[in-house]
Amino acid sequence: MNIVLVTGASSGFGQAICRKLIADGYKVIGAARRLDKLQKLAQELGANFLPLTLDVSKKDSVETILLQLPKEFQPIDILINNAGLALGLEPAYEADYNDWQTMIETNVIGLVHLTHQILPGMVERNSGYIINLGSVAGTYPYKGGNVYGASKAFVKQFSANLRTDLLGKKIRVTNIEPGLCGGTEFSNVRFHGNAEQAAEVYKDVDFITPEDIANTVSWLVNTPSHFNVNSIEIMPVAQASAGLAVSKGV
Template sequence: MNIALVTGASSGFGQAICCKLIADGYKVIGVARRTDKLQKISDELGSNFLPLSLDVTKKDAVESILLQLPKEFQPIDILINNAGLALGLEPAYQADYNDWETMIETNIIGLVHLTHQILPGMVERNFGYIINLGSVAGSYAYKGGNVYGASKAFVKQFSANLRTDLLGKKIRVTNIEPGLCGGTEFSNVRFHGNNEQAAEVYKGVDYITPEDIANTVSWLVNTPTHFNVNSIEIMPVAQASAGLSVCKDLQ
C-alpha cells in the first residue's frame, strides 16, 4: 500500500485529495495547522489517515515530526505539496508587505522544506511521485496577482527543474495548474474573511471544484510508473486567458 503525504489537508483541495486517495486504497498523512479540522477528517476517514498538525514553514518542526512518523506510515511514496494561499488583490504599489511575505513563506518556503526532506528517501528507494499544486497564475499575469503569481511561477519552474535533476531516477514530478476553482476557502482567505466579496468571484460561474482536482491527482498517481505528466493546466470552460491589454491615451 503506497503512502501519500498531503499538505493543506484541512480543507479545499487538500481535504478532497485525502478523501479520494483513501478511497483509492492509499495510506494518507494529512498535514495542516488546524488540528480540530484534521481530527474531524480523521474521524471520517479511519485508521489509514494520519492527521499531522504542522506548520510547513517551520523548518525544524518539519524535520522533527517526519522523524517521528509511525512505522506504518513510512516510507512516503507520494508527496502532494498543496498548502498555499493568496492574500490581497491590490496593485503592487498598494499591497501589504506582510501579505507578500506570508505568501512567499507558505507557497515557496513551505513547499521546498518538505520536498528537501522527503526527496532523498525517494531517491534512495528509486521510487516516488511529487505533485505540486501550482496555478494558472504562474503562467498568466493578472491585476493584483503580483507576488501570488510570482510564487506559483516559482512552483512551475521548481517542478521542471526537479524533473531535470531526477532524470534517470524512477521518480515522477507533476505541476498541477488550476484556474478558477470554487468550493474552497481560497478567496475568503485572499479577501481576509470578507465572505461577500469572496462569493462574488464565483457568482454565475460553473467553476472547477476540489473534487475535480482530487480526481486529477487520483488519475495521475494511478498512471503507469513509466508515464510522467510534466504539467497539467485545468480551467473551467467559463475561463480563458484574457490576452494582452493595451492602455491608450496613457497619462
C-alpha cells in the first residue's frame, strides 16, 4: 500500500485529495496547520489517514516532524505539495509586502524545503512521485497576480527542472495547473476573510471543484509507472487565457 503525504489537507483541494486517495486504497498523511479540521477528517477517513500538524513555512518543524512519523506511515512514496495561498489583489505598487513575503515563504520556500527533505529517500529507493499544485497564474499574468503568479511560475519551472535532474531515476514529477476553482477557501484567504468579495469571484460561473482536482490526482497516481505527465493545465469551460491588453493614450 503506497503512502502519500498531502500538504494543505485541512480544506479545499487537499481535503478532497485525501478523501479520494483513501477511497483508492492509499495510506494518507494529511498535513496542515489546523489540527481541529484534520482530526475531524481523521474521524471520517479512518485508520489509513494520519493527521499531521505542519506549517510548511517553518523549516525546523518540518524536519523534526518528518523524523517522528510512525513506522507504518514510512516511507513516503508520493508527495503532493498542495499547501499554498494568494493574498491580496492590489497592483504591485499598492501591495502589502507582508502578503508578498507570506506567499513566497509558503508557495516557494515551503514547497522546496519539503521536497528537499523527502526526495533523497525516493532516489535511494528509486521509486516515487512528486505532484506539485501550481496554477495557470504561473503562465498567464493578470492584474494583481504579481507575486502569487511569480510564485506559481517558480513551481512550474522547479517541477520541470526536477524532471531533468531525475532523468534515469524511476521518479515521476507532475505540475497541476488549475484555473478558476470554487468550493475552497482560496478567495476568502486572498481577500483576508471578506466572504462577500470572495463570493463575487465565482458568481454565475460553472467553476472547477476540489473534487475535479482530486480526481485528476487519482488518475495521475494510478497511471503506469513508465508514464509521466509533465504538466496538466485545467480550466473551466467558462475561462480562457485573456488576450493582450492595450492602454490607449499612454
